[in-house]
Amino acid sequence: MDFLLDEKLNIVKRSVRSFCEREIQPIARDIDHEARFPWEVVEKMGKLGYFGIQAPQELGGAGMDTVTYCIIIEEISRVCSGLGLCVTVHNSVGVYPLVAFGNDEQKKRWVTPLARGEKIGAFCLTEPNIGSDAAGVESTAIRNGDHYIVNANKVLITNGGVADICLIFTKTDPGAGHKGLSVIVVERGTPGFEIGDLEDLSGNRANPVSSIRLNDCKVPVGNLLGKEGMGMKIGLAALDTGRIGIAAQALGIAQAAMEEGIKYSKERRQFNVPICQHQSVQNMIADMATQVESARLMVYRAAAKRDRGLPFSKESAMAKLYASEVAGKVTDMALQIHGGYGYIKTYPIERFYRDARVTRIYEGTSEIHRVVIARSILDEYK
Amino acid sequence: MSLKIIICIKSVVTSAPEGRVVRTMDNCILNPFDRPAIEMALRLRETEGGTVTAVTMGPETGTIALYEALSMGVDRAVLVTDRAFAGSDTLATSKTLSAAINRLKPFDLVIFGARSSDSDTGQVGPQTAVFLDLPVITGVKEITRKGDELIVERHIDEYSEKYSLRLPGVVAVHPRAMQPRDAALSMVEKAFKKDPIEKVGLKDLGISSQGLGESGSPTRLVSMSKIKRKKKCEFINGSPEEQADELVKRIKSGGYLS
Ligand SMILES: Cc1cc2nc3c(=O)[nH]c(=O)nc-3n(C[C@H](O)[C@H](O)[C@H](O)COP(=O)(O)OP(=O)(O)OC[C@H]3O[C@@H](n4cnc5c(N)ncnc54)[C@H](O)[C@@H]3O)c2cc1C
Numbered sequence: 102m103d104f105l106l107d108e109k110l111n112i113v114k115r116s117v118r119s120f121c122e123r124e125i126q127p128i129a130r131d132i133d134h135e136a137r138f139p140w141e142v143v144e145k146m147g148k149l150g151y152f153g154i155q156a157p158q159e160l161g162g163a164g165m166d167t168v169t170y171c172i173i174i175e176e177i178s179r180v181c182s183g184l185g186l187c188v189t190v191h192n193s194v195g196v197y198p199l200v201a202f203g204n205d206e207q208k209k210r211w212v213t214p215l216a217r218g219e220k221i222g223a224f225c226l227t228e229p230n231i232g233s234d235a236a237g238v239e240s241t242a243i244r245n246g247d248h249y250i251v252n253a254n255k256v257l258i259t260n261g262g263v264a265d266i267c268l269i270f271t272k273t274d275p276g277a278g279h280k281g282l283s284v285i286v287v288e289r290g291t292p293g294f295e296i297g298d299l300e301d302l303s304g305n306r307a308n309p310v311s312s313i314r315l316n317d318c319k320v321p322v323g324n325l326l327g328k329e330g331m332g333m334k335i336g337l338a339a340l341d342t343g344r345i346g347i348a349a350q351a352l353g354i355a356q357a358a359m360e361e362g363i364k365y366s367k368e369r370r371q372f373n374v375p376i377c378q379h380q381s382v383q384n385m386i387a388d389m390a391t392q393v394e395s396a397r398l399m400v401y402r403a404a405a406k407r408d409r410g411l412p413f414s415k416e417s418a419m420a421k422l423y424a425s426e427v428a429g430k431v432t433d434m435a436l437q438i439h440g441g442y443g444y445i446k447t448y449p450i451e452r453f454y455r456d457a458r459v460t461r462i463y464e465g466t467s468e469i470h471r472v473v474i475a476r477s478i479l480d481e482y483k
Numbered sequence: 484m485s486l487k488i489i490i491c492i493k494s495v496v497t498s499a500p501e502g503r504v505v506r507t508m509d510n511c512i513l514n515p516f517d518r519p520a521i522e523m524a525l526r527l528r529e530t531e532g533g534t535v536t537a538v539t540m541g542p543e544t545g546t547i548a549l550y551e552a553l554s555m556g557v558d559r560a561v562l563v564t565d566r567a568f569a570g571s572d573t574l575a576t577s578k579t580l581s582a583a584i585n586r587l588k589p590f591d592l593v594i595f596g597a598r599s600s601d602s603d604t605g606q607v608g609p610q611t612a613v614f615l616d617l618p619v620i621t622g623v624k625e626i627t628r629k630g631d632e633l634i635v636e637r638h639i640d641e642y643s644e645k646y647s648l649r650l651p652g653v654v655a656v657h658p659r660a661m662q663p664r665d666a667a668l669s670m671v672e673k674a675f676k677k678d679p680i681e682k683v684g685l686k687d688l689g690i691s692s693q694g695l696g697e698s699g700s701p702t703r704l705v706s707m708s709k710i711k712r713k714k715k716c717e718f719i720n721g722s723p724e725e726q727a728d729e730l731v732k733r734i735k736s737g738g739y740l741s
Contacts, residue, residue, distance in 0.1 A: 105508075105509065108675075109671065111508060112547070112666070113671055116666045148667070149668060150668035150669050158669055158673075162669070163667075163669040163671075163672050165672055173668070
């Protein structure tokens with residue numbers, strides 16, 4: 102058992118960090134403020150392979166493992182969580198289901214441009230009336246000869262404003278409950294494909310989260326992923342993987358917040374000493390560091406299990422639950438260390454505090470994760 | 484003209500707690516001064532064709548530098564390592580490196596970084612050139628080809644010089660010569676997929692251990708300690724304009740602005 106990063110992981114961590122600090126850090130505050138998707142760095146990230154981290158090299162990806170993937174998401178999110186979100190959603194619930202369930206033709210057509218970052222992917226499950234209860238989606242894809250006619254109203258879609266290739270969760274058999282769920286790939290530009298206004302988000306504002314509406318979109322049957330009725334299976338597989346990415350995102354935010362808290366505690370003086378010499382502040386520093394480190398171990402372990410081909414559903418749910426809650430606590434403590442200055446936008450901690458909040462909501466809320474984990478534990482102790 | 488380029492690089496330590504240097508995979512990185520040198524090698528390969536081979540001399544942790552170089556895009560990596568080389572100073576290092584470079588003959592150009600961030604001498608490049616009996620140009624900002632020769636631009640103090648270099652030759656690259664590229668993820672993956680690091684020991688070099696390692700090193704580090712600098716706080720008086728002028732003057736005379 103080895104808890105240390107090997108040479109490769111060290112190199113990846115350093116090179117992603119150096120890229121992010123050089124290219125993203127200087128604009129991170131502005132793109133949050135302006136809610137702007139920074140194409141200029143996204144293009145560079147694409148050339149470096151950030152949009153095809155785990156896609157096979159034959160398909161234009163980097164072919165890396167999940168632990169490496171986590172380190173990359175962690176490092177991007179440490180500097181800009183909105184871009185971390187973009188990259189992890191694109192890779193884990195955009196590209197991965199296509200690699201795992203697509204046929205050769207679909208992989209060539211979609212995975213390669215996605216992996217090269219030439220196209221951006223999105224995963225469209227949530228609807229106005231459907232969130233946690235995914236099986237209830239109301240959108241439909243009705244087969245008509247060699248086409249489906251797709252009608253869908255998808256909301257809160259990460260990357261929605263820039264998405265080229267969308268995985269749509271929809272019912273091909275509306276009467277059949279979750280067995281009627283299927284995933285159909287719809288490309289932007291298909292007649293009837295409409296991107297809604299960007300959401301005015303609290304955090305992760307560099308990400309163009311929007312609604313996507315499909316009005317009588319005529320989509321070839323060749324765009325069906327897997328078979329009809331496989332929607333639930335594909336969705337669960339995608340989300341198991343996606344959760345590790347969100348956990349890594351939360352970890353990156355927590356790491357960034359902790360670093361800011363520590364830095365500030367050494368600079369700020371009260372009662373004639375730097376505030377880091379006050380015991381209450383030290384307690385927060387100790388708690389932040391301990392929580393970040395334990396979240397990191399859980400994230401890497403879930404990833405390591407996935408890399409070995411072992412079941413990792415429970416571990417990924419635990420890592421996501423824990424890391425997202427740690428991100429909440431650590432950003433809160435780090436903001437507290439900043440005192441009143443933490444509550445104004447001058448210091449980055451204010452942004453991290455907003456960014457962290459949603460990690461407890463998307464790709465399964467904390468409550469739903471507890472349900473999943475408890476179910477799996479109760480099963481084990483039958 | 485296709486060029487066979489050798490680039491000499493080093494793994495440096497990023498921290499030496501309590502003045503003790505313990506090299507581990509965690510605290511070693513590719514010498515930052517070698518990055519622009521690797522970049523120069525790769526750009527020459529892109530324009531002229533040819534190959535780039537990275538060579539490092541040192542303990543096992545030297546592989547870090549080699550993997551980073553492979554991740555940037557060099558074709559081949561050689562680790563020169565042997566107990567006999569332990570404790571080498573810059574002279575013994577240069578001697579060993581020159582033997583390793585001679586083993587890679589024929590080559591056209593040997594490239595070095597300006598210096599290393601952990602020992603900071605800048606001696607290894609020029610000394611190795613002497614052992615190889617080849618011309619050397621330091622402070623190199625740019626290389627272009629003209630016929631069989633390379634036109635080498637060198638920056639020193641406030642001047643730029645141009646040399647024409649007949650090959651084979653040696654250059655040491657200016658730290659700000661060019662922005663080194665980021666490693667593409669697929670290149671990092673490829674660097675580790677094949678097992679590309681060739682190890683070369685004393686026997687392979689076919690030289691005697693005389694004049695190598697610690698016994699072959701005329702200089703010896705006696706001790707190392709952190710320099711304690713006194714911090715000084717000064718107040719600049721006058722009107723805001725006068726204060727600003729004075730501040731700019733001091734920043735300029737301190738060499739912080741050019
Ligand atoms: C920034 C952002 C990006 C997003 N990106 C995407 C995306 O790319 N694709 C996509 O499809 N969706 C996306 N979402 C949607 C997100 O996944 C959902 O918001 C989330 O799944 C929760 O669904 P809901 O908002 O409808 O909440 P609801 O399901 O209505 O839940 C409301 C509350 O009730 C609780 N609750 C519900 N059911 C139970 C239960 N059985 N037991 C206990 N508690 C329960 C929840 O935990 C929560 O506290 C995104 C959301 C945001 C904010």
